[in-house]
Amino acid sequence: MKEYDVAADAVETIPITTSGDVVKARQAVRTLAQRTGLSLVNQTKLVTAASELGRNTLMYGGGGRARIAVVTQGGRTGVWARFEDEGPGIPDLDLALTDGWTSGSGMGLGLSGARRLVDDFELESAPGKGTTVSVVKWAR
Amino acid sequence: MTQGEGSAELLDLMESRRDEFVQGWVRSVSGTLRGRLSAAEVAQELGEIYNALLGALKQGGLAGRGDHFSEVRSLLIELSRNRARQGFTPTETALCVFSLKQVLEEALVASPDGARSYLQLARLLDDLGLFTVEEHAKTREEIISSQAEQLLELSTPVVKLWDGILGVPLVGTLDSARTQVVMEKLLQGLLDSNSTHAIIDITGVPAVDTQVAQHLLKTVVAARMMGAQCIISGIRPQIAQTIVALGIEFGDIATKATLAAALHDALAEIDEASSLRKEGLL
Numbered sequence: 001m002k003e004y005d006v007a008a009d010a011v012e013t014i015p016i017t018t019s020g021d022v023v024k025a026r027q028a029v030r031t032l033a034q035r036t037g038l039s040l041v042n043q044t045k046l047v048t049a050a051s052e053l054g055r056n057t058l059m060y061g062g063g064g065r066a067r068i069a070v071v072t073q074g075g076r077t078g079v080w081a082r083f084e085d086e087g088p089g090i091p092d093l094d095l096a097l098t099d100g101w102t103s104g105s106g107m108g109l110g111l112s113g114a115r116r117l118v119d120d121f122e123l124e125s126a127p128g129k130g131t132t133v134s135v136v137k138w139a140r
Numbered sequence: 141m142t143q144g145e146g147s148a149e150l151l152d153l154m155e156s157r158r159d160e161f162v163q164g165w166v167r168s169v170s171g172t173l174r175g176r177l178s179a180a181e182v183a184q185e186l187g188e189i190y191n192a193l194l195g196a197l198k199q200g201g202l203a204g205r206g207d208h209f210s211e212v213r214s215l216l217i218e219l220s221r222n223r224a225r226q227g228f229t230p231t232e233t234a235l236c237v238f239s240l241k242q243v244l245e246e247a248l249v250a251s252p253d254g255a256r257s258y259l260q261l262a263r264l265l266d267d268l269g270l271f272t273v274e275e276h277a278k279t280r281e282e283i284i285s286s287q288a289e290q291l292l293e294l295s296t297p298v299v300k301l302w303d304g305i306l307g308v309p310l311v312g313t314l315d316s317a318r319t320q321v322v323m324e325k326l327l328q329g330l331l332d333s334n335s336t337h338a339i340i341d342i343t344g345v346p347a348v349d350t351q352v353a354q355h356l357l358k359t360v361v362a363a364r365m366m367g368a369q370c371i372i373s374g375i376r377p378q379i380a381q382t383i384v385a386l387g388i389e390f391g392d393i394a395t396k397a398t399l400a401a402a403l404h405d406a407l408a409e410i411d412e413a414s415s416l417r418k419e420g421l422l
Contacts, residue, residue, distance in 0.1 A: 023313055026347070044347060044378035045385060051349040052386075099387050107350045113386030 004071035004080060004136070011069040016083070022054040025066040032079045036070050038139050046079060046137040049117040052110035053083040053133050059104060061085025061131055071136065078119070078138035086130040093123060150257040151197050153247060162190050164243040169236050176226060186236075189215045202260050204267035216268060220275035224283070233276045237269040296322045298329040305337045305406045306330060307399070311344030319355035323362055330368050336413075337406040338363050341399045343374030353388045360393050369409065371395070373402035 012032075014025045029050040033043040050066070057064040064085030071080040090096045097115065102108035111133075115121040120136035154161065166183045173182065192211040199208040216237070223233040241262055248254035248261075296318060301307040306329050308322060326338055340359065345352065360370040373396040375383075383390075396402040 019315060030346075041378040041381050044382050048347045048349045048382045048386065051347055051351075055349075055351060107354050107388065109350045109387050113350065113388075116385045116387070117382065 004073050004078075006069050006071055011067050014066045014068070015063075016054055016057050016066055016085075017063040019055075019058065022051065022058055025054045025068070026051050028066075029068055029079065029081055032068055032070055033137070036077055036079050036139050038079065038137060042137055042139070045117040046081075046135075049114040049135055049137075050081055050083075052114045053081070053135070056110055056133075057083045057085045057087075057131075061087030063087075064130070073138075076138050078136045080134065080136045082132060082134040084130065084132040089127045089129050089131055090123075090125040091127045093125060096125075097123070149251065149253055150248075150261055151194070153251070153257075154194055154197070154244070157247065158190065158194070161240075161243055161247070162187050165190065165240050168239040168243060172232055172235055172239075176228070185215075185219060189219070190240075202264045204264050204271065209268075212268065213271060216272050217275050220272045221279045224276045224279035228276075230273045230276045234269045234273050237265055237272055241265050296325060298325045300333055300335075301339065301403060302407065302410075304333075304335050304410050305339065305403065306333060306335045307339045307341060307403075309341045309344065309399075312346075314345060314352040314355050316355070319359065323359045326359065327362060327366060330363060330366055335368060336410065337369045337371070339371045339373055339399065339402045339406060341374045341402070342372060342379070343376070343399070345374070348379050348383055348388075350386060350388060353383065353386075353390075357390070357393070369394075369406070371402040371405060373397070373399045 012028060014021065014028055016022060016025060026047055030043060030047045033046050038046065050068075054066055057066070062085060064083065064087070066081060066083050068079065068081045071078055095101055096103075097112050098108075099112045100108040111123075114133075114135065115123075117137075118135040119138050120134075122134040123131070124133075125131035162183070165186050166179065169186060170177075170179050170182055189212065192215055196209045196212050201208060203209070204212075219236065220233055223236075241258075244261060245258060248258040251257070297309065299307045299309070306326065308326055310322065312318075314322075322340075326340075329335070330338060340356065342348065342356070348356075356372060360372070363370045371394045372390070375395050375397055394402075394405065396405065
C-alpha cells in the first residue's frame, strides 16, 4: 500500500474465518464505497470482487483477514481492499488467473473476474507462503 | 467439600431468619427490575430458590455444581431462561443471585465467626451467579439460532403469480443453505401446483457473484429437468455489468430486468400453448 495515501479513516481489519465474515467484509466494503462516492455500478463491482476474494481467502486460504481503507492518489479517491491468508499459496499464478480454471468446485471465474471488476489488482502468492490480493476501485 | 463449622452457623442463621432475608432479597432484586416483573412474581421465584438453597446446604457441602444442588440449579435455569426471553441483560440476571450476598452480609458481619461463613457463602453464590450467566447466554444463543432458521424459511417464499406460474422473490445473500431451501421449495411447488413456468426474482439480492450465479444456474437446471421454464428477473443495470465483467455465462436461460417483463413473457407462452390447444393442435 506504499503507492497510495490512506485518507480519512484508518485501515479497518476484518478477520475472515466463516462465511458470515465474508458477508461482513463485503458490507464494510460497501459502506466505504458509498461514503467515497463510488457510482452504483462501481460499488456493485467492488463489492462483488470483495465477495469473490473474501470467499477465496476462506475456502482456499483456510481463512485470513480483509483490510480495507479509503485511499487517495494524485488527487483521486478510491476504496482499497486487501485479502490475505497464510494458506497453501498459488503455485501457478497465470493458471489461477485463467477464466474457467478452478482447483475447487466453483466456476473458476472468481479471481480472474475480480481482476476485471476493479481498477488496480495485485496478486502476491507463493507455495507455502500464503496469498495476498490487493484491489482498488477509484471514484471518477 | 465437607460441611465445616462456618456453614453450620450459616445454615442456622439462614433458617432462623428466613423471612427477613427473603424479604430483603426480594426488595433488593425488585429495585433492579424497574417494574418489568411484579413484586409477587419475584417473591415467589426467590422464595423457591431460597428454600432450595437451604435444602441443599442442609444436605451438606457448598459445591454449587454438586448433585445436591440440582434443584437450585434447575430453578436458576428457569429464572435465567425467563430473564433472557424478557430481554434482561446477563448482568441483571446475575445480580439476582449476587444480591443475596448483600442481604446476608449485614447479618453475618455482626456474628463472631461471620467472616468465614460469608466467604464460603460468597464462593457458592459466585458460582451460582456465573451459572445463571451461562444459562442466560445459552438461552440467547438458542433464540438467535431459532430466529436464523425462521428467517431462512421466511426469506424464501414460493408464491403463485398466475395459473401455471410460480414466483420466487429472493432477498439478501444467497448461500448454499438458502439455495438448497429455495430449490427444494421451488421444485416441490412446481409439482404441487402443476406449474409450467417459474420466475426467480433477484431484485432483492444486492450482489451476484460467482457463487450466487452458480447456485441460480443449478436451480434453473433442476427446474428444467422437471419440465418447467425458468426466467430470472430483477437484473438491474449494475448487476448486468458486474455479471458481464465477471465473465459469467447464463447461456440460454431467459433473464429480464423486471418481474413484470418476466411475467409478461411467461403469460405469452402459456397463452400460445392454450391457443394451440383450442385449435386442436395439442
